[in-house]
Amino acid sequence: xxxxxxxxxxxxxxxxxxxxxxxxxxxxxxxxxxxxxxxxxxxxxxxxxxxxxxxxxxxxxxxxxxxxxxxxxxxxxxxxxxxxxxxxxxxxxxxxxxxxxxxxxxxxxxxxxxxxxxxxxxxxxxxxxxxxxxxxxxxxxxxxxxxxxxxxxxxxxxxxxxxxxxxxxxxxxxxxxxxxxxxxxxxxxxxxxxxxxxxxxxxxxxxxxxxxxxxxxxxxxxxxxxxxxxxxxxxxxx
Amino acid sequence: xxxxxxxxxxxxxxxxxxxxxxxxxxxxxxxxxxxxxxxxxxxxxxxxxxxxxxxxxxxxxxxxxxxxxxxxxxxxxxxxxxxxxxxxxxxxxxxxxxxxxxxxxxxxxxxxxxxxxxxxxxxxxxxxxxxxxxxxxxxxxxxxxxxxxxxxxxxxxxxxxxxxxxxxxxxxxxxxxxxxxxxxxxxxxxxxxxxxxxxxxxxxxxxxxxxxxxxxxxxxxxxxxxxxxxxxxxxxxxxxxxxxxxxxxxxxxxxxxxxxxxxxxxxxxxxxxxxxxxxxxxxxxxxxxxxxxxxxxxxxxxxxxxxxxxxxxxxxxxxxxxxxxxxxxxxxxxxxxxxxxxx
Numbered sequence: 001x002x003x004x005x006x007x008x009x010x011x012x013x014x015x016x017x018x019x020x021x022x023x024x025x026x027x028x029x030x031x032x033x034x035x036x037x038x039x040x041x042x043x044x045x046x047x048x049x050x051x052x053x054x055x056x057x058x059x060x061x062x063x064x065x066x067x068x069x070x071x072x073x074x075x076x077x078x079x080x081x082x083x084x085x086x087x088x089x090x091x092x093x094x095x096x097x098x099x100x101x102x103x104x105x106x107x108x109x110x111x112x113x114x115x116x117x118x119x120x121x122x123x124x125x126x127x128x129x130x131x132x133x134x135x136x137x138x139x140x141x142x143x144x145x146x147x148x149x150x151x152x153x154x155x156x157x158x159x160x161x162x163x164x165x166x167x168x169x170x171x172x173x174x175x176x177x178x179x180x181x182x183x184x185x186x187x188x189x190x191x192x193x194x195x196x197x198x199x200x201x202x203x204x205x206x207x208x209x210x211x212x213x214x215x216x217x218x219x220x221x222x223x224x225x226x227x228x229x230x231x232x233x234x235x236x237x238x
Numbered sequence: 239x240x241x242x243x244x245x246x247x248x249x250x251x252x253x254x255x256x257x258x259x260x261x262x263x264x265x266x267x268x269x270x271x272x273x274x275x276x277x278x279x280x281x282x283x284x285x286x287x288x289x290x291x292x293x294x295x296x297x298x299x300x301x302x303x304x305x306x307x308x309x310x311x312x313x314x315x316x317x318x319x320x321x322x323x324x325x326x327x328x329x330x331x332x333x334x335x336x337x338x339x340x341x342x343x344x345x346x347x348x349x350x351x352x353x354x355x356x357x358x359x360x361x362x363x364x365x366x367x368x369x370x371x372x373x374x375x376x377x378x379x380x381x382x383x384x385x386x387x388x389x390x391x392x393x394x395x396x397x398x399x400x401x402x403x404x405x406x407x408x409x410x411x412x413x414x415x416x417x418x419x420x421x422x423x424x425x426x427x428x429x430x431x432x433x434x435x436x437x438x439x440x441x442x443x444x445x446x447x448x449x450x451x452x453x454x455x456x457x458x459x460x461x462x463x464x465x466x467x468x469x470x471x472x473x474x475x476x477x478x479x480x481x482x483x484x485x486x487x488x489x490x491x492x493x494x495x496x497x498x499x500x501x502x503x504x505x506x507x508x509x510x511x512x513x514x515x516x517x518x519x520x521x522x523x524x525x526x527x528x529x530x531x532x533x534x535x536x537x538x539x540x541x542x543x544x545x546x547x548x549x550x551x552x553x554x555x556x557x558x559x560x561x562x563x564x565x566x567x568x569x570x571x572x573x574x575x576x577x578x579x580x581x
Contacts, residue, residue, distance in 0.1 A: 052446075078448035090446065092439035095432075103436050104447045106429055154447060 004066075005030050005158055005188050006051070011060035013046050020046040022212035023060070028158075033184050035199050036192045037223075038209030039232055044192045045087060047209065048162050051190070052084045053077040064158065083156030083187070087163050089143040093136030097127055097146050100135055105153040114153075121153045125179065141172040148179060159189045165198045177201050196224075208232075247423040250506055251416055258412045267408045269520060271476050274411040276512035278418060279469040280496040284508030285422055286462035287497060289431070291438030292337075292455060293347055296354030297466050297493045299361050300329035302484035304467025305474040306365070306386070313378035313389035317398045318475070321390075325471030326464045333463025337456040358490050365482035385481030392475040402475075411472050415509070418465055422505060425461070434458050495534070499541045501548025510550060 006028040013021040021043045028034055036044045049055040051062060053074040062070045064080050078084060092100050098118055105117035122131050125145050130138060135146055144164060151159060164180070165173050173195075180202055183189060193199055199206065199220065206223045208215040210232045216223065223229055261270055283297045308325035312318055336357060340350050369382025380386060392407060394400035402410055425431045437444045437451045444451050474480050483489070492515075500511020515534065522530045545552040 073445070074442070075445040075448055075450055078446050084446045086442070086446070090440055090443040092436045092443060094439045095436060099432065099436075103429075103433060103444075106433075107448050111429065150443070150447065 003030055004028065005032075005064065006190070007063040008047075008051070009061045009063075011047065011050055011062065012058050013043075013050055013055060014058045019212050021050060021057070024212075024214055026207065026214065028188055028190060030188055031184065031186075032188045033180070033202065033204040034188075034190050035202070035204045035206045036190060036209060037194055037196075037199060037206055038215070039194075042209035042232075043212040044194075044209050045162060046212075048160060048190070048192050051077075052082070052086075052160055054086075078154070081155075081157045083151035083154055083159040085147050085151050085159075085161045085164060087166070087192075089140070089147050091135045091143055091146050091150065093134070095135060096132050097135055097138075097149075098122060098131045100146055101127075101149040101153045104150040105155075108154060117153050117155075121149045124152070124182070125149050126175070141168045144168060144172075144176075145179075148176075152183060155186075157187050159183055159187045161189065162192045163194075164191060165193060165195050173198055173201075200224075244423060244427055247420060251420060254412070254416050254419070258409065258416075262405070262408070265517075267405045269517070271408040271411050272473075272520075273513040273516045274408065274415055275469050275472045275476060276496070276516040277509040278411070278415050278472065279466055279493055280500065280508035280512035281415070281418060281422065281505060282462045282465035282469065283493050283497050284500070284502065284505055285426075285465065286459055288502040288504065288508070289426060289438060290434050290455060290458045290462075292459055292462075293351055293494075294354045294459070294462070295351045295490055295494065296356075296358035297462070298485055298490040299354070299358040300333055300463040300466035301470040301473070301489070301493075302358075302361060302365075302480075302482075303329045303332060303463075304470025305480040305484050306380075306470075307467065308471035308474045309386045309389045309480045310375050310378045310380075312391070312474075313386070314376035316390050317396075318390055318392045319395040322392070322468075322471050325474075326467050329467030329470070330460045330464035334456055334460035337459030337463075338452070341452040341455045341459075355487075355490065358485050359487070362482050362485035362487075365485060383482055385479045385483075387479040389474075389478075391478055392472075407472075407476060411476075414468070414472070418468070419505060419509070422465075430454070430457075495538050497548075499538060499548060501550035501552070504548070504550045504554070507548050507550030511548070 004027050008024055008026045011021055011024045011026070012019065024047060036047065038044050046055065050057045053069065053072045053076070056071045060070070061068055064077065064082060067080070069077055069080070074084065101121050102114050102118040105114040105121070109117060122128055125148065127145060127149060130142060135143060138146065148164065165176050168176060177198070180189065180191070191204070203220055205217070205219055207217045208223060208229050215228060215232065216226060279297065279301055282300070283294060286292045286294060304325040307328040308321045311321035311324045315321055340353055345353065365380065366383045368380035369384065371379065373380040373382070378386065378389065390398060392402040392410070394402060426435070433444065433449055433454060437455060441451050470484065496512040496515055497508040499515060500509065501507030515537070519530060519534065522528070522533055541549065
């Protein structure tokens, strides 16, 4: 596997006259943990969607593990071994927690191994008590965790998470941080987030987006103390 | 969880076998056979709509196609075994191609409904215009609006003179229905079936997991088409004539009503819905005091208002059965909508 597992070159996405992502060149190394931050409308999620294939970029290229995946459908991106969690929890509401996770494991491993993987993931995420519950009836935070379970069960080497901590309570966020560090042992991660508390606690490399372009890339402390970042983003909080 | 479902299925089959022997005490074989065929047809839509989330307004197209495929091949071959298989294969392939076109084209609910409906209408129109002698396949003339009579009906495999009709056709049809029911249950318990249900629940998520949802939906749609074709072939054998009326709008609508009234997300529901409503239509057709269509419409409206999930799922809940997971689309959407508002 290459050292750079994900790269974009001049990635641009336009919606009509609006340029949501403007000529972004980005690199992610193996087992790196990277956060994408930026104010609303900075283009984080659009950039994320171009990586996952949910959106087809207007121009530019995406490489995953040195394979050009620009414009691929999400199912083919996923088959590269990429785990994807979208902004709104995307789970199978009518199925049980276990089944949600089992189906994800099944694609790669077959029935027996999927049984084992599902049990293991349920254990790791502390979903044992609700494993038989129908996902549609669970609370928001639990559904987020189920979706993470779906992502983990496929044993990805690259994980893309769009706002994993959104709408979670403090305790749930703590648990999420632990899970993310655990995933990071085997996989590189890109996390789109604007909860600064959360980003501080996972202490990652940060890429700051502003108006569709990359404003800066550095570690948490450097980003937090940067005046430009304060202006576009943190400045709003006073 | 799936094992309980399969155990339930054994009970359903047992009840079905009892019903198979009890029903002839009440009704004649001729009517019963048609009700069984309707049940099989409803099962085909119950599978793809209730479990695959694919609302097809044109299930009658596959039904009619199966009937015509049977009639044409039986008239040419003179023995019914191969035509029965052809009657399953032709709609299967056709449904696969039609499904692939729709799913790979990313058509959503409404457009899918329009396309399947239009395809049915095209068949209806086309078959109506095939009265001329140029519309001949082998020795079989399609016969236009007059339909196609005079083909070999169902016989004991290998012996064209041993016709299966009346009571034996009833029992054969019923056994076929039970076999198809068991096969569909097994299909739904298999990973393919679970993924099909997962696609119904959240197609995007299934694709993000790396499955090819479009191909899987096409296959499921084709299986539904094949079952409808089998029902069509049995119908052709029962009626001894196939007419373009098989492709009519009324026929298409009726299948959907059977499923809604019987209950989506179950297999027994659509079958019972078809049998009961089919019988009701037959019984109402014998009197002139009230308009048949009016009563049918009334039943649909009442069921949708009072039992929006359909009769069988409501009964299952009432008796505390476990099958809440496979609820119909409409209700699920409503619930999900509320959930989002809460969050």
